[in-house]
Amino acid sequence: xxxxxxxxxxxxxxxxxxxxxxVRLGSEDDVIAxxxxxxxxxxxxxxxxxxIDWDKTGVDKVTALIEVRVTLQRGQGFDGIAERIYxxxxxxxxxxxxxxxxxxxxxxxxxxxxxxxxVHTKLSTMENVLSTSTHFILKTYKxxxxxxxxxxxxxxxxxxx
Amino acid sequence: xxxxxxxxxxxxxPSGIRKFFDLVSEMKDAISxxxxxxxxxxxxxxxxxxxxxxxxxxxxxxxNAGLMELRDEIAAYIKxxxxxxxxxxxxxxxxxxxxxxxxLALRAMLDPGDEVLIPQPCYVxxxxxxxLAGGVPVYINLKAENEFxxxxxxxxxxxxxxxxxxxxxxxNNPTGAVMEKxxxxxxxxxxxxxxxxxxxxxxxCELYYKDEYTSIIQLPGMRERTVYINGFSKAYAxxxxxxGYVCAPELIxxxxxxxxxxxxxxxxxxxxxxxxxxxxxxxxxxxxxxxxYDQRRRFLLDAFKNMGLECFEPFGxxxxxxxxxxxxxxxxxxxxxxxxAEKVAVVPGTAFGECGEGYVRISYAYSIEKLKTAMGRLEHxxxxxx
Numbered sequence: 001x002x003x004x005x006x007x008x009x010x011x012x013x014x015x016x017x018x019x020x021x022x023v024r025l026g027s028e029d030d031v032i033a034x035x036x037x038x039x040x041x042x043x044x045x046x047x048x049x050x051x052i053d054w055d056k057t058g059v060d061k062v063t064a065l066i067e068v069r070v071t072l073q074r075g076q077g078f079d080g081i082a083e084r085i086y087x088x089x090x091x092x093x094x095x096x097x098x099x100x101x102x103x104x105x106x107x108x109x110x111x112x113x114x115x116x117x118x119v120h121t122k123l124s125t126m127e128n129v130l131s132t133s134t135h136f137i138l139k140t141y142k143x144x145x146x147x148x149x150x151x152x153x154x155x156x157x158x159x160x161x
Numbered sequence: 162x163x164x165x166x167x168x169x170x171x172x173x174x175p176s177g178i179r180k181f182f183d184l185v186s187e188m189k190d191a192i193s194x195x196x197x198x199x200x201x202x203x204x205x206x207x208x209x210x211x212x213x214x215x216x217x218x219x220x221x222x223x224x225n226a227g228l229m230e231l232r233d234e235i236a237a238y239i240k241x242x243x244x245x246x247x248x249x250x251x252x253x254x255x256x257x258x259x260x261x262x263x264x265l266a267l268r269a270m271l272d273p274g275d276e277v278l279i280p281q282p283c284y285v286x287x288x289x290x291x292x293l294a295g296g297v298p299v300y301i302n303l304k305a306e307n308e309f310x311x312x313x314x315x316x317x318x319x320x321x322x323x324x325x326x327x328x329x330x331x332x333n334n335p336t337g338a339v340m341e342k343x344x345x346x347x348x349x350x351x352x353x354x355x356x357x358x359x360x361x362x363x364x365x366c367e368l369y370y371k372d373e374y375t376s377i378i379q380l381p382g383m384r385e386r387t388v389y390i391n392g393f394s395k396a397y398a399x400x401x402x403x404x405g406y407v408c409a410p411e412l413i414x415x416x417x418x419x420x421x422x423x424x425x426x427x428x429x430x431x432x433x434x435x436x437x438x439x440x441x442x443x444x445x446x447x448x449x450x451x452x453x454y455d456q457r458r459r460f461l462l463d464a465f466k467n468m469g470l471e472c473f474e475p476f477g478x479x480x481x482x483x484x485x486x487x488x489x490x491x492x493x494x495x496x497x498x499x500x501x502a503e504k505v506a507v508v509p510g511t512a513f514g515e516c517g518e519g520y521v522r523i524s525y526a527y528s529i530e531k532l533k534t535a536m537g538r539l540e541h542x543x544x545x546x547x
Contacts, residue, residue, distance in 0.1 A: 005452075008452075009456070020460070023459055023460055023463040024456035024457075024459055024460050024529075025456065025459075026455075026459055154200070156196050156200070157182070157196065158182065158185045158186055158191070158193040158195060158196070158506060159178055159181055159182040159185055159193060159195035159196065159506060159508060160195070160196050160197040160198055161176060161178050161197050161284060161334075161512070161513075
Protein backbone atom coordinates (compact mmCIF):
# COMPACT_ATOMS: atom_id res chain seq x y z
CA UNK A 1 0.00 0.00 0.00
CA UNK A 2 2.77 2.44 0.95
CA UNK A 3 4.66 1.41 -2.16
CA UNK A 4 1.67 2.07 -4.33
CA UNK A 5 1.17 5.46 -2.68
CA UNK A 6 4.80 6.38 -3.21
CA UNK A 7 4.71 5.29 -6.82
CA UNK A 8 1.47 7.04 -7.76
CA UNK A 9 2.76 10.24 -6.17
CA UNK A 10 6.22 10.29 -7.78
CA UNK A 11 4.83 9.07 -11.07
CA UNK A 12 3.26 12.52 -11.37
CA UNK A 13 6.17 14.42 -9.84
CA UNK A 14 9.47 12.67 -9.31
CA UNK A 15 11.01 15.77 -7.73
CA UNK A 16 9.08 15.44 -4.48
CA UNK A 17 11.74 14.97 -1.83
CA UNK A 18 11.76 12.19 0.73
CA UNK A 19 10.66 14.37 3.62
CA UNK A 20 7.72 15.83 1.75
CA UNK A 21 6.67 12.36 0.64
CA UNK A 22 6.80 11.17 4.25
CA VAL A 23 4.62 14.08 5.38
CA ARG A 24 2.10 13.70 2.59
CA LEU A 25 1.77 9.95 3.00
CA GLY A 26 1.76 10.01 6.79
CA SER A 27 4.99 8.02 7.05
CA GLU A 28 8.57 8.55 8.25
CA ASP A 29 11.54 9.88 6.30
CA ASP A 30 13.72 6.77 6.74
CA VAL A 31 10.87 4.41 5.87
CA ILE A 32 10.27 6.24 2.59
CA ALA A 33 13.99 6.46 1.82
CA UNK A 34 14.61 2.75 2.33
CA UNK A 35 11.45 1.80 0.44
CA UNK A 36 12.54 3.89 -2.53
CA UNK A 37 16.04 2.49 -2.44
CA UNK A 38 14.63 -1.03 -2.45
CA UNK A 39 12.37 -0.25 -5.38
CA UNK A 40 15.30 1.18 -7.30
CA UNK A 41 17.34 -1.97 -6.62
CA UNK A 42 14.46 -4.21 -7.62
CA UNK A 43 13.99 -2.24 -10.81
CA UNK A 44 10.47 -1.19 -9.85
CA UNK A 45 11.61 2.39 -10.18
CA UNK A 46 13.54 2.42 -13.47
CA UNK A 47 14.42 6.09 -13.71
CA UNK A 48 13.36 9.66 -13.03
CA UNK A 49 12.72 11.37 -16.33
CA UNK A 50 11.45 14.79 -17.27
CA UNK A 51 8.41 15.52 -19.44
CA ILE A 52 9.44 17.97 -22.12
CA ASP A 53 7.32 19.55 -24.79
CA TRP A 54 10.06 19.83 -27.42
CA ASP A 55 7.66 21.64 -29.74
CA LYS A 56 7.96 24.67 -27.48
CA THR A 57 11.77 24.72 -27.77
CA GLY A 58 13.90 25.65 -30.76
CA VAL A 59 15.26 22.12 -30.91
CA ASP A 60 14.28 20.02 -33.91
CA LYS A 61 12.84 16.67 -32.93
CA VAL A 62 10.97 14.16 -34.98
CA THR A 63 9.29 11.13 -33.54
CA ALA A 64 7.89 8.18 -35.44
CA LEU A 65 5.90 5.13 -34.44
CA ILE A 66 6.91 2.13 -36.48
CA GLU A 67 4.90 -1.03 -36.81
CA VAL A 68 7.23 -3.93 -37.37
CA ARG A 69 6.26 -7.39 -38.59
CA VAL A 70 8.85 -10.07 -37.93
CA THR A 71 9.34 -13.71 -38.68
CA LEU A 72 10.59 -16.17 -36.11
CA GLN A 73 13.04 -19.01 -36.71
CA ARG A 74 12.76 -22.29 -34.89
CA GLY A 75 13.87 -21.94 -31.25
CA GLN A 76 13.90 -18.17 -31.46
CA GLY A 77 11.62 -15.80 -29.55
CA PHE A 78 10.64 -12.19 -29.90
CA ASP A 79 12.97 -11.16 -27.09
CA GLY A 80 16.11 -11.58 -29.16
CA ILE A 81 14.78 -9.50 -32.02
CA ALA A 82 13.47 -6.87 -29.66
CA GLU A 83 16.88 -6.67 -28.05
CA ARG A 84 18.62 -6.12 -31.38
CA ILE A 85 16.25 -3.23 -31.98
CA TYR A 86 16.18 -1.60 -28.55
CA UNK A 87 19.95 -1.42 -28.29
CA UNK A 88 20.00 1.43 -30.79
CA UNK A 89 19.97 4.74 -28.89
CA UNK A 90 17.63 6.22 -31.53
CA UNK A 91 14.99 3.78 -30.37
CA UNK A 92 13.00 5.25 -27.48
CA UNK A 93 10.61 2.39 -26.86
CA UNK A 94 9.84 -1.11 -28.08
CA UNK A 95 6.63 -2.96 -27.30
CA UNK A 96 5.57 -6.48 -28.24
CA UNK A 97 1.92 -6.17 -29.10
CA UNK A 98 -1.09 -8.17 -30.16
CA UNK A 99 -2.88 -7.61 -33.46
CA UNK A 100 -1.82 -7.21 -37.06
CA UNK A 101 1.87 -6.69 -36.42
CA UNK A 102 4.38 -7.69 -33.77
CA UNK A 103 6.50 -4.85 -32.46
CA UNK A 104 5.74 -1.19 -31.98
CA UNK A 105 8.93 0.85 -32.05
CA UNK A 106 9.30 4.55 -31.25
CA UNK A 107 12.18 6.33 -32.89
CA UNK A 108 13.38 9.83 -32.28
CA UNK A 109 15.62 11.83 -34.61
CA UNK A 110 16.48 15.36 -35.70
CA UNK A 111 14.64 15.20 -39.00
CA UNK A 112 12.31 13.06 -41.07
CA UNK A 113 15.28 12.18 -43.24
CA UNK A 114 17.28 10.96 -40.28
CA UNK A 115 14.45 8.78 -38.99
CA UNK A 116 13.67 7.40 -42.45
CA UNK A 117 17.25 6.57 -43.03
CA UNK A 118 17.39 4.67 -39.74
CA VAL A 119 14.34 2.66 -40.73
CA HIS A 120 15.69 1.85 -44.17
CA THR A 121 19.25 1.09 -43.30
CA LYS A 122 18.97 -0.44 -39.85
CA LEU A 123 15.50 -1.69 -39.13
CA SER A 124 14.20 -3.02 -42.46
CA THR A 125 17.43 -4.75 -43.22
CA MET A 126 17.37 -7.00 -40.17
CA GLU A 127 16.88 -10.52 -41.35
CA ASN A 128 13.88 -11.27 -39.13
CA VAL A 129 12.02 -8.13 -40.14
CA LEU A 130 9.36 -8.79 -42.77
CA SER A 131 7.98 -5.31 -43.13
CA THR A 132 7.73 -1.92 -41.45
CA SER A 133 5.17 0.83 -41.52
CA THR A 134 6.25 4.27 -40.34
CA HIS A 135 3.93 6.89 -38.81
CA PHE A 136 5.41 10.29 -38.07
CA ILE A 137 3.95 12.12 -35.11
CA LEU A 138 2.64 15.51 -36.20
CA LYS A 139 1.50 16.84 -32.83
CA THR A 140 1.49 15.59 -29.26
CA TYR A 141 -1.70 16.36 -27.35
CA LYS A 142 -1.12 14.23 -24.32
CA UNK A 143 1.80 12.15 -23.15
CA UNK A 144 2.37 10.16 -19.95
CA UNK A 145 -0.99 11.36 -18.65
CA UNK A 146 0.01 14.99 -19.12
CA UNK A 147 -1.92 17.29 -21.42
CA UNK A 148 0.56 19.40 -23.39
CA UNK A 149 -1.34 22.66 -23.31
CA UNK A 150 -1.05 25.61 -21.01
CA UNK A 151 -2.40 24.96 -17.51
CA UNK A 152 -5.92 26.31 -17.22
CA UNK A 153 -6.66 29.20 -14.94
CA UNK A 154 -8.61 28.73 -11.75
CA UNK A 155 -12.06 30.02 -12.66
CA UNK A 156 -13.62 29.48 -9.27
CA UNK A 157 -14.90 32.39 -7.21
CA UNK A 158 -12.14 33.59 -4.87
CA UNK A 159 -14.18 32.98 -1.71
CA UNK A 160 -17.18 30.68 -1.33
CA UNK A 161 -18.85 29.33 1.79
CA UNK B 162 -46.14 53.23 -1.16
CA UNK B 163 -46.58 50.41 1.31
CA UNK B 164 -43.58 48.40 2.42
CA UNK B 165 -43.22 45.78 -0.32
CA UNK B 166 -41.20 43.44 1.87
CA UNK B 167 -42.09 40.78 4.32
CA UNK B 168 -41.11 41.23 7.95
CA UNK B 169 -38.57 38.41 8.18
CA UNK B 170 -36.27 38.58 5.19
CA UNK B 171 -34.80 42.08 5.65
CA UNK B 172 -33.78 41.04 9.17
CA UNK B 173 -31.67 38.16 7.95
CA UNK B 174 -27.98 39.00 7.98
CA PRO B 175 -26.16 38.62 4.66
CA SER B 176 -23.56 35.87 4.62
CA GLY B 177 -20.52 36.86 6.71
CA ILE B 178 -18.34 35.76 3.87
CA ARG B 179 -19.59 38.50 1.59
CA LYS B 180 -17.56 41.34 3.09
CA PHE B 181 -14.34 39.44 2.74
CA PHE B 182 -15.24 38.38 -0.76
CA ASP B 183 -15.43 42.02 -1.87
CA LEU B 184 -12.04 42.72 -0.33
CA VAL B 185 -10.38 39.78 -2.07
CA SER B 186 -12.02 40.39 -5.43
CA GLU B 187 -10.26 43.75 -5.68
CA MET B 188 -6.89 42.08 -5.32
CA LYS B 189 -6.21 40.48 -8.64
CA ASP B 190 -2.94 38.69 -7.88
CA ALA B 191 -3.97 37.25 -4.51
CA ILE B 192 -3.75 33.54 -3.79
CA SER B 193 -7.05 32.41 -2.38
CA UNK B 194 -7.38 29.60 0.12
CA UNK B 195 -10.97 30.60 0.63
CA UNK B 196 -12.83 28.35 -1.73
CA UNK B 197 -15.43 25.87 -0.55
CA UNK B 198 -15.48 23.68 -3.64
CA UNK B 199 -13.16 21.08 -5.20
CA UNK B 200 -10.34 22.19 -7.49
CA UNK B 201 -10.79 19.09 -9.62
CA UNK B 202 -12.87 19.15 -12.76
CA UNK B 203 -15.86 16.83 -12.87
CA UNK B 204 -14.51 13.46 -14.14
CA UNK B 205 -14.60 13.42 -17.92
CA UNK B 206 -16.75 10.29 -18.21
CA UNK B 207 -19.44 12.11 -16.21
CA UNK B 208 -19.28 15.21 -18.38
CA UNK B 209 -19.29 13.04 -21.47
CA UNK B 210 -22.47 11.32 -20.28
CA UNK B 211 -24.12 14.72 -19.83
CA UNK B 212 -23.12 15.79 -23.33
CA UNK B 213 -24.47 12.52 -24.69
CA UNK B 214 -27.80 13.05 -22.90
CA UNK B 215 -28.04 16.48 -24.53
CA UNK B 216 -27.25 15.04 -27.94
CA UNK B 217 -29.98 12.49 -27.44
CA UNK B 218 -32.39 15.34 -26.74
CA UNK B 219 -33.04 14.44 -23.13
CA UNK B 220 -33.99 17.98 -22.29
CA UNK B 221 -37.39 17.48 -20.67
CA UNK B 222 -38.57 17.59 -17.05
CA UNK B 223 -38.00 14.46 -15.04
CA UNK B 224 -40.47 13.30 -12.44
CA ASN B 225 -40.60 15.61 -9.42
CA ALA B 226 -38.58 13.29 -7.23
CA GLY B 227 -35.96 12.81 -9.95
CA LEU B 228 -35.10 10.11 -12.49
CA MET B 229 -36.11 6.71 -11.18
CA GLU B 230 -32.82 5.31 -12.44
CA LEU B 231 -30.92 7.86 -10.37
CA ARG B 232 -32.97 7.16 -7.25
CA ASP B 233 -32.30 3.45 -7.69
CA GLU B 234 -28.59 4.16 -7.93
CA ILE B 235 -28.72 6.38 -4.84
CA ALA B 236 -30.45 3.59 -2.91
CA ALA B 237 -27.79 1.15 -4.08
CA TYR B 238 -25.02 3.55 -3.05
CA ILE B 239 -26.44 4.07 0.46
CA LYS B 240 -26.85 0.34 0.77
CA UNK B 241 -23.28 -0.48 -0.21
CA UNK B 242 -21.73 2.35 1.75
CA UNK B 243 -23.82 2.31 4.93
CA UNK B 244 -25.85 -0.93 4.74
CA UNK B 245 -29.05 1.08 5.20
CA UNK B 246 -32.06 0.58 2.92
CA UNK B 247 -34.32 3.28 1.49
CA UNK B 248 -37.25 2.67 -0.83
CA UNK B 249 -36.31 4.59 -4.02
CA UNK B 250 -39.91 5.36 -4.98
CA UNK B 251 -41.00 6.70 -1.60
CA UNK B 252 -38.01 7.64 0.50
CA UNK B 253 -35.54 9.28 -1.89
CA UNK B 254 -35.73 12.54 -3.79
CA UNK B 255 -33.26 14.45 -5.96
CA UNK B 256 -32.78 18.13 -5.12
CA UNK B 257 -31.03 21.22 -6.43
CA UNK B 258 -27.91 20.75 -4.34
CA UNK B 259 -27.81 19.62 -0.75
CA UNK B 260 -28.86 23.14 0.22
CA UNK B 261 -32.35 22.70 -1.21
CA UNK B 262 -32.76 19.56 0.87
CA UNK B 263 -31.91 21.47 4.03
CA UNK B 264 -34.42 24.19 3.20
CA LEU B 265 -37.16 21.68 2.32
CA ALA B 266 -36.66 19.64 5.46
CA LEU B 267 -36.88 22.68 7.72
CA ARG B 268 -39.95 24.00 5.92
CA ALA B 269 -41.72 20.66 6.02
CA MET B 270 -40.99 19.99 9.68
CA LEU B 271 -41.11 23.29 11.57
CA ASP B 272 -44.01 25.13 13.15
CA PRO B 273 -43.56 28.75 14.24
CA GLY B 274 -41.48 28.89 17.40
CA ASP B 275 -39.99 25.41 17.09
CA GLU B 276 -36.36 25.39 18.05
CA VAL B 277 -33.60 24.08 15.80
CA LEU B 278 -30.27 23.18 17.35
CA ILE B 279 -27.38 24.33 15.21
CA PRO B 280 -23.86 23.31 16.22
CA GLN B 281 -21.42 26.07 15.26
CA PRO B 282 -19.06 26.82 13.57
CA CYS B 283 -21.01 25.52 10.58
CA TYR B 284 -22.07 26.14 7.03
CA VAL B 285 -23.91 29.41 6.55
CA UNK B 286 -27.37 28.33 5.45
CA UNK B 287 -28.86 26.47 8.45
CA UNK B 288 -29.60 29.63 10.41
CA UNK B 289 -31.37 31.67 7.70
CA UNK B 290 -33.30 28.63 6.44
CA UNK B 291 -34.51 27.97 9.99
CA UNK B 292 -35.66 31.57 10.39
CA LEU B 293 -37.38 31.57 6.99
CA ALA B 294 -39.23 28.42 7.98
CA GLY B 295 -40.50 30.13 11.14
CA GLY B 296 -38.15 28.28 13.46
CA VAL B 297 -35.89 29.63 16.15
CA PRO B 298 -32.19 28.86 15.82
CA VAL B 299 -30.46 27.76 19.01
CA TYR B 300 -26.68 27.56 18.77
CA ILE B 301 -24.37 25.02 20.28
CA ASN B 302 -20.85 26.40 20.47
CA LEU B 303 -18.52 23.54 19.66
CA LYS B 304 -15.13 23.58 21.32
CA ALA B 305 -11.60 23.15 20.02
CA GLU B 306 -10.73 20.96 23.03
CA ASN B 307 -13.35 18.44 21.77
CA GLU B 308 -11.93 18.76 18.25
CA PHE B 309 -15.19 20.54 17.39
CA UNK B 310 -17.27 17.38 17.87
CA UNK B 311 -20.74 17.59 19.37
CA UNK B 312 -20.92 15.99 22.81
CA UNK B 313 -23.97 14.55 24.53
CA UNK B 314 -23.59 17.02 27.40
CA UNK B 315 -23.53 20.00 25.04
CA UNK B 316 -26.64 18.70 23.34
CA UNK B 317 -28.48 17.94 26.57
CA UNK B 318 -27.76 21.44 27.88
CA UNK B 319 -29.71 23.28 25.17
CA UNK B 320 -32.78 21.06 24.77
CA UNK B 321 -36.10 22.64 25.79
CA UNK B 322 -39.78 21.75 25.35
CA UNK B 323 -39.69 23.55 22.01
CA UNK B 324 -36.69 21.70 20.58
CA UNK B 325 -37.68 19.89 17.41
CA UNK B 326 -34.66 19.38 15.21
CA UNK B 327 -30.93 18.88 15.60
CA UNK B 328 -28.79 19.76 12.59
CA UNK B 329 -25.80 17.47 12.33
CA UNK B 330 -23.22 19.11 10.04
CA UNK B 331 -20.44 16.51 9.89
CA UNK B 332 -17.89 16.11 8.31
CA ASN B 333 -17.88 19.79 9.06
CA ASN B 334 -17.36 22.89 7.02
CA PRO B 335 -15.41 24.97 8.24
CA THR B 336 -13.60 22.94 10.91
CA GLY B 337 -13.08 19.60 9.14
CA ALA B 338 -14.34 17.89 12.32
CA VAL B 339 -15.94 14.46 12.12
CA MET B 340 -18.22 12.42 14.38
CA GLU B 341 -17.09 8.85 14.90
CA LYS B 342 -19.32 5.96 15.86
CA UNK B 343 -18.83 6.38 19.60
CA UNK B 344 -19.58 10.12 19.37
CA UNK B 345 -22.78 9.45 17.46
CA UNK B 346 -23.88 6.73 19.86
CA UNK B 347 -23.63 9.17 22.76
CA UNK B 348 -25.77 11.83 21.14
CA UNK B 349 -28.24 9.27 19.77
CA UNK B 350 -29.26 8.45 23.34
CA UNK B 351 -30.09 12.10 23.99
CA UNK B 352 -31.96 12.42 20.70
CA UNK B 353 -34.11 9.41 21.50
CA UNK B 354 -34.72 10.43 25.08
CA UNK B 355 -36.08 13.85 24.10
CA UNK B 356 -37.82 12.64 20.95
CA UNK B 357 -36.20 15.14 18.59
CA UNK B 358 -35.46 14.82 14.90
CA UNK B 359 -32.19 15.04 13.00
CA UNK B 360 -31.20 16.65 9.73
CA UNK B 361 -27.82 15.17 8.94
CA UNK B 362 -25.85 17.03 6.29
CA UNK B 363 -23.33 14.51 5.00
CA UNK B 364 -22.31 16.26 1.81
CA UNK B 365 -18.64 15.72 2.73
CA CYS B 366 -19.04 12.04 3.70
CA GLU B 367 -16.73 10.80 0.92
CA LEU B 368 -13.98 13.11 2.14
CA TYR B 369 -13.27 11.23 5.33
CA TYR B 370 -9.69 10.36 6.25
CA LYS B 371 -10.17 7.72 8.90
CA ASP B 372 -10.87 4.04 8.58
CA GLU B 373 -14.57 3.51 8.86
CA TYR B 374 -17.24 6.08 8.22
CA THR B 375 -20.36 6.04 10.34
CA SER B 376 -23.61 7.89 9.67
CA ILE B 377 -26.23 8.51 12.29
CA ILE B 378 -28.76 6.64 10.14
CA GLN B 379 -26.86 3.43 10.87
CA LEU B 380 -27.59 3.59 14.59
CA PRO B 381 -30.64 1.82 16.02
CA GLY B 382 -33.80 3.93 15.98
CA MET B 383 -32.16 6.85 14.15
CA ARG B 384 -33.13 6.20 10.53
CA GLU B 385 -36.79 6.77 11.41
CA ARG B 386 -36.17 10.21 12.84
CA THR B 387 -33.52 11.45 10.45
CA VAL B 388 -33.47 13.36 7.19
CA TYR B 389 -30.27 12.34 5.42
CA ILE B 390 -28.83 14.93 3.04
CA ASN B 391 -26.10 14.22 0.53
CA GLY B 392 -25.17 15.26 -2.98
CA PHE B 393 -22.72 15.13 -5.85
CA SER B 394 -20.91 18.45 -5.38
CA LYS B 395 -18.07 17.48 -3.11
CA ALA B 396 -17.62 13.76 -3.79
CA TYR B 397 -17.55 14.01 -7.59
CA ALA B 398 -16.45 17.64 -7.97
CA UNK B 399 -19.83 18.62 -9.37
CA UNK B 400 -20.68 21.85 -7.54
CA UNK B 401 -21.90 23.74 -10.59
CA UNK B 402 -24.28 20.95 -11.59
CA UNK B 403 -26.40 21.77 -8.54
CA UNK B 404 -27.44 18.28 -7.60
CA GLY B 405 -28.14 16.79 -4.23
CA TYR B 406 -30.49 14.26 -2.72
CA VAL B 407 -32.47 13.45 0.37
CA CYS B 408 -33.25 10.11 1.99
CA ALA B 409 -35.93 10.23 4.66
CA PRO B 410 -38.91 8.30 6.01
CA GLU B 411 -41.91 8.57 3.68
CA LEU B 412 -43.91 10.57 6.23
CA ILE B 413 -41.41 13.43 5.98
CA UNK B 414 -40.22 13.01 2.41
CA UNK B 415 -43.74 13.15 1.01
CA UNK B 416 -44.26 16.64 2.39
CA UNK B 417 -40.80 17.82 1.32
CA UNK B 418 -41.54 16.58 -2.16
CA UNK B 419 -44.75 18.63 -2.20
CA UNK B 420 -42.81 21.86 -1.63
CA UNK B 421 -40.18 20.83 -4.17
CA UNK B 422 -42.89 20.03 -6.71
CA UNK B 423 -44.35 23.53 -6.53
CA UNK B 424 -41.17 25.53 -6.01
CA UNK B 425 -38.66 23.70 -8.21
CA UNK B 426 -40.53 21.09 -10.28
CA UNK B 427 -37.46 18.93 -10.72
CA UNK B 428 -33.69 19.09 -10.50
CA UNK B 429 -31.86 19.82 -13.79
CA UNK B 430 -32.28 16.88 -16.16
CA UNK B 431 -28.79 17.01 -17.69
CA UNK B 432 -27.26 16.99 -14.22
CA UNK B 433 -29.34 13.98 -13.27
CA UNK B 434 -28.11 11.96 -16.24
CA UNK B 435 -24.54 12.94 -15.40
CA UNK B 436 -25.13 11.93 -11.78
CA UNK B 437 -26.30 8.45 -12.76
CA UNK B 438 -22.92 7.89 -14.32
CA UNK B 439 -21.05 9.49 -11.41
CA UNK B 440 -22.67 7.37 -8.73
CA UNK B 441 -22.44 4.19 -10.80
CA UNK B 442 -18.92 4.53 -12.18
CA UNK B 443 -17.26 7.20 -10.06
CA UNK B 444 -15.86 5.24 -7.11
CA UNK B 445 -12.32 5.26 -8.51
CA UNK B 446 -12.44 9.02 -9.15
CA UNK B 447 -13.56 9.62 -5.57
CA UNK B 448 -10.73 7.47 -4.30
CA UNK B 449 -8.11 9.40 -6.28
CA UNK B 450 -9.44 12.78 -5.20
CA UNK B 451 -9.71 11.68 -1.58
CA UNK B 452 -6.11 10.52 -1.62
CA UNK B 453 -4.97 13.86 -3.08
CA TYR B 454 -6.91 15.80 -0.43
CA ASP B 455 -5.48 13.60 2.30
CA GLN B 456 -1.92 14.34 1.17
CA ARG B 457 -2.60 18.06 1.17
CA ARG B 458 -4.24 17.82 4.60
CA ARG B 459 -1.14 16.20 6.06
CA PHE B 460 1.07 18.67 4.28
CA LEU B 461 -0.75 21.66 5.81
CA LEU B 462 -0.80 20.22 9.33
CA ASP B 463 2.94 19.61 9.12
CA ALA B 464 3.52 23.15 7.84
CA PHE B 465 1.46 24.57 10.74
CA LYS B 466 3.42 22.52 13.24
CA ASN B 467 6.71 23.81 11.86
CA MET B 468 5.61 27.43 12.04
CA GLY B 469 4.03 27.09 15.48
CA LEU B 470 0.42 27.52 14.44
CA GLU B 471 -1.95 25.60 16.66
CA CYS B 472 -4.44 23.32 14.90
CA PHE B 473 -6.28 20.13 15.85
CA GLU B 474 -6.13 17.33 13.30
CA PRO B 475 -9.34 17.33 11.27
CA PHE B 476 -10.37 14.11 9.55
CA GLY B 477 -13.00 15.32 7.12
CA UNK B 478 -13.96 17.68 4.27
CA UNK B 479 -11.17 19.82 2.78
CA UNK B 480 -10.65 22.41 5.48
CA UNK B 481 -8.29 23.02 8.35
CA UNK B 482 -9.22 25.42 11.12
CA UNK B 483 -6.09 26.73 12.85
CA UNK B 484 -6.21 28.99 15.89
CA UNK B 485 -4.83 32.51 15.51
CA UNK B 486 -5.49 33.49 19.13
CA UNK B 487 -1.76 33.79 19.94
CA UNK B 488 -1.46 36.90 17.77
CA UNK B 489 -3.92 38.97 19.80
CA UNK B 490 -6.05 39.77 16.75
CA UNK B 491 -9.62 38.92 15.91
CA UNK B 492 -10.14 36.40 13.10
CA UNK B 493 -11.20 39.18 10.81
CA UNK B 494 -8.19 41.35 11.64
CA UNK B 495 -5.85 38.41 11.11
CA UNK B 496 -7.37 37.52 7.75
CA UNK B 497 -7.37 41.18 6.70
CA UNK B 498 -3.73 41.78 7.63
CA UNK B 499 -2.60 38.51 6.09
CA UNK B 500 -4.32 39.40 2.86
CA UNK B 501 -2.86 42.88 2.86
CA ALA B 502 0.68 41.84 3.71
CA GLU B 503 1.05 38.55 1.85
CA LYS B 504 -1.83 38.54 -0.63
CA VAL B 505 -3.26 35.27 0.60
CA ALA B 506 -6.96 34.97 1.37
CA VAL B 507 -8.26 32.81 4.20
CA VAL B 508 -11.75 33.04 5.67
CA PRO B 509 -12.28 34.41 9.21
CA GLY B 510 -13.81 31.76 11.47
CA THR B 511 -16.54 34.20 12.48
CA ALA B 512 -18.13 33.84 9.04
CA PHE B 513 -19.36 30.48 10.33
CA GLY B 514 -20.74 31.62 13.68
CA GLU B 515 -19.54 33.74 16.55
CA CYS B 516 -17.73 30.86 18.20
CA GLY B 517 -15.43 30.75 15.17
CA GLU B 518 -13.68 33.79 16.70
CA GLY B 519 -9.99 33.11 17.10
CA TYR B 520 -9.81 30.76 14.10
CA VAL B 521 -9.51 30.96 10.34
CA ARG B 522 -10.66 28.49 7.73
CA ILE B 523 -8.07 27.35 5.23
CA SER B 524 -9.29 25.29 2.32
CA TYR B 525 -7.04 22.68 0.73
CA ALA B 526 -9.00 22.39 -2.46
CA TYR B 527 -5.83 23.62 -4.16
CA SER B 528 -2.80 21.97 -5.72
CA ILE B 529 0.14 21.12 -3.47
CA GLU B 530 2.25 23.63 -5.39
CA LYS B 531 -0.17 26.43 -4.62
CA LEU B 532 -0.43 25.37 -0.98
CA LYS B 533 3.37 25.39 -0.74
CA THR B 534 3.57 28.97 -1.96
CA ALA B 535 0.79 30.01 0.40
CA MET B 536 2.41 28.29 3.40
CA GLY B 537 5.70 30.03 2.62
CA ARG B 538 3.88 33.33 2.82
CA LEU B 539 2.03 32.36 5.99
CA GLU B 540 5.30 31.45 7.68
CA HIS B 541 6.80 34.78 6.64
CA UNK B 542 3.73 36.61 7.96
CA UNK B 543 3.78 34.81 11.29
CA UNK B 544 7.49 35.47 11.80
CA UNK B 545 6.89 39.17 11.37
CA UNK B 546 3.97 39.06 13.81
CA UNK B 547 5.88 37.40 16.63
